[in-house]
Amino acid sequence: MSELELGLRTGAILVLLAGGVFFTFVSAVGVIRLPDVYARAHTASQTDTLGAGLVVGAVVLTYGFETEVIKAVLLLVFIFITNPTAAHAAARAAYVEGIEPWTEGEERR
Amino acid sequence: MLVPVGESVTLRQTVGYAVGVAEETDASAIHFVVPVAWHSAGDVEPAVRREVETLLDRVQVWAREDASGTTPAVETAIIGEEQYMFSPDDYAGVLADYADAHGVERIVVDPEYSPGGNVPLLRAMEVSLVERGYTVEEAPVETPVRRSRLTRPGGAVQFGLLFAVSFLFYQLLGGFAIVTGDTFDLFYELVTGTIAAGIVAGSLHRVTMSERPRLRRLGVQLVRLSLYVPYLLYEIVKSNILITFIILHPRLPIEPRLTRVRVAVWGGSPLTTLANSITLTPGTLTVRADGQYLYVHALFPSAREGLFAGTLERAVRFVYYGRAAAAVATPEERGDTELLQRPEEDADAGASVRSGEGSSEETRREGERSEEARTEDERSEEARTRDDRSDDDRTPPGDGGGA
Missing domain, CATH: 4.10.860 (DNA Excision Repair, Uvrb; Chain A)
Known part of the structure; x- marks a missing residue:
C-alpha cells in the first residue's frame, strides 16, 4: 500500500470516527436539552443510527474488507433492530402511564 | 340458559355440558351468544362477522347433536354490536341486557372463553354477573393438553x-x-x-415462522428489502442532520405532537418493519401500535408531514406487496391521520385536533361525531393559545399547517 493510500485511508477513518463521535455527542446534548421523555427517546435513536453507523464504517476501513467487517456489519444490523424496540418500549411505558407529551410553552420536565 | 361463546379449545365440551344441564333443568331454551366488539375490528369487519357466524352455526350443530329426547330450543345471537365494550363490566352489562330480554337467569361460561381477546376478562366478568344476581356456573371441562402457545405446526x-x-x-x-x-x-x-x-x-422450526413460508415470495421480498435498506439509510441520514440542527439550535425549535396514523400495511411483520423504521428515523417515534393504528410522536412539523405523506409506509408496502401496492394514496389523502394532544383518554374527551378533513369514517366509529364540527374552531383556538404562550417565536420554518 502506497503512502498516499495509507494517508487517505487514515484520514477517512478519522473523519468517520469524528462524525460518529459528533452525532453521539449531539444525541447526548439532545437528551439533556429536550423537554420530555418522548422527545428524548427520539434523539436516543440518533446515537445508534448515525453514531454507531459511522463508527462501524471506520472499523470497516481499518480492518480492510475482512471477516471482522462482516461481524461489524452484523452488529449494526442488530443495533438497527434492537434500538427502535427499546425506544418504543420506553415511549410505550410513558404512554401507558398516561404521561402527556410536552407542547410548546410548557415547563420542561 | 345463556352461554356466551367464543373460539376456545373447550368450546365443544361446554356446548355439550350446557345442553345436558338444560335438559336436566327443563330449560325452555339455550341461548348461545357471541359478544362482539366490532369497534376493534376495523377494516376486516365483514370477515370477522363471517367468522362469528360460522362459529355460531357450528355451535348450533353441536347442540343438536348432543340433544336427546326433550330438545330445548337452541337460539344464537350476536350481541353488543352497538356498544363500546372494554371492561369486564361492559361485557357483563351486555350479557345481562340480553338475559333480561329473554328471561334468563342461569349463565354457563366456558372457562377457556376469552371475551377480550388476549386480555383476561373472564373472571372479572363472572364476578360482575354474579353481582347482578345471575346464577353463573363454569362448565366443568377438561382442558386438553395445551400445546405451548409459541409452537405452531412446522414441516x-x-x-x-x-x-x-x-x-x-x-x-x-x-x-x-x-x-x-x-x-x-x-x-x-x-x-x-x-x-x-x-x-x-x-x-x-416450530416457533420462528408464523405462517408457512413461501420460498419464492420470500426471495422476492428479500430482493425488495435490499432496495429498501439504502432508502431507509438515506432517510435516516437526512433526518439525523435535521435533528442535529434542531438540537444545537439555541431556541430549540421543536413542536412535538402525538399523532395517530392508520397505516395501510397489514399483518405482523410489515407493521413491525414500518414501526421500527419510523422509530429509527429521528424525529418520529412509534409510541404504540393498536391494530392498524400507529401512535407516532413527531418532534417537529416537517417530520410530521413526512409521516403523513407516508413515504416510509409506501416503501414498506413495496417491500411486502410489490410495486402495484406502493401506489396507494398517502395517509393524509386517505384521511387516516390525526393529531392527538395527549394520551388517548383525554383526547377522546375532545382535545384532539384533526389534521385531515376526510377522517369522518373513523370519527363516526369512535362516536365523536360532534368533534368534526368543532375542528375548525378548535384549531384556531389552539393556534391562539400557542401564540399567547410562546414568548419568543419557537415556530420553525416550514410550519404553515399548524396554525
Whole structure:
C-alpha cells in the first residue's frame, strides 16, 4: 500500500470516527436539552443510527474488507433492530402511564 | 340458559355440558351468544362477522347433536354490536341486557372463553354477573393438553429454511473458512456448522415462522428489502442532520405532537418493519401500535408531514406487496391521520385536533361525531393559545399547517 493510500485511508477513518463521535455527542446534548421523555427517546435513536453507523464504517476501513467487517456489519444490523424496540418500549411505558407529551410553552420536565 | 361463546379449545365440551344441564333443568331454551366488539375490528369487519357466524352455526350443530329426547330450543345471537365494550363490566352489562330480554337467569361460561381477546376478562366478568344476581356456573371441562402457545405446526420447509439460515449465519461468523481454509477447515466447519444449525432448526422450526413460508415470495421480498435498506439509510441520514440542527439550535425549535396514523400495511411483520423504521428515523417515534393504528410522536412539523405523506409506509408496502401496492394514496389523502394532544383518554374527551378533513369514517366509529364540527374552531383556538404562550417565536420554518 502506497503512502498516499495509507494517508487517505487514515484520514477517512478519522473523519468517520469524528462524525460518529459528533452525532453521539449531539444525541447526548439532545437528551439533556429536550423537554420530555418522548422527545428524548427520539434523539436516543440518533446515537445508534448515525453514531454507531459511522463508527462501524471506520472499523470497516481499518480492518480492510475482512471477516471482522462482516461481524461489524452484523452488529449494526442488530443495533438497527434492537434500538427502535427499546425506544418504543420506553415511549410505550410513558404512554401507558398516561404521561402527556410536552407542547410548546410548557415547563420542561 | 345463556352461554356466551367464543373460539376456545373447550368450546365443544361446554356446548355439550350446557345442553345436558338444560335438559336436566327443563330449560325452555339455550341461548348461545357471541359478544362482539366490532369497534376493534376495523377494516376486516365483514370477515370477522363471517367468522362469528360460522362459529355460531357450528355451535348450533353441536347442540343438536348432543340433544336427546326433550330438545330445548337452541337460539344464537350476536350481541353488543352497538356498544363500546372494554371492561369486564361492559361485557357483563351486555350479557345481562340480553338475559333480561329473554328471561334468563342461569349463565354457563366456558372457562377457556376469552371475551377480550388476549386480555383476561373472564373472571372479572363472572364476578360482575354474579353481582347482578345471575346464577353463573363454569362448565366443568377438561382442558386438553395445551400445546405451548409459541409452537405452531412446522414441516420440512420450515426446518429447511431455518437450517439454511442458521448454517449460513454460522459460516458467516466463522469468516467462511469453509471456502477459504484448507481441507481440515472444510470438514471442521461443515461438521460443527451442521450440528449447530441442526440444533437451532430442530428446536425452533416450530416457533420462528408464523405462517408457512413461501420460498419464492420470500426471495422476492428479500430482493425488495435490499432496495429498501439504502432508502431507509438515506432517510435516516437526512433526518439525523435535521435533528442535529434542531438540537444545537439555541431556541430549540421543536413542536412535538402525538399523532395517530392508520397505516395501510397489514399483518405482523410489515407493521413491525414500518414501526421500527419510523422509530429509527429521528424525529418520529412509534409510541404504540393498536391494530392498524400507529401512535407516532413527531418532534417537529416537517417530520410530521413526512409521516403523513407516508413515504416510509409506501416503501414498506413495496417491500411486502410489490410495486402495484406502493401506489396507494398517502395517509393524509386517505384521511387516516390525526393529531392527538395527549394520551388517548383525554383526547377522546375532545382535545384532539384533526389534521385531515376526510377522517369522518373513523370519527363516526369512535362516536365523536360532534368533534368534526368543532375542528375548525378548535384549531384556531389552539393556534391562539400557542401564540399567547410562546414568548419568543419557537415556530420553525416550514410550519404553515399548524396554525
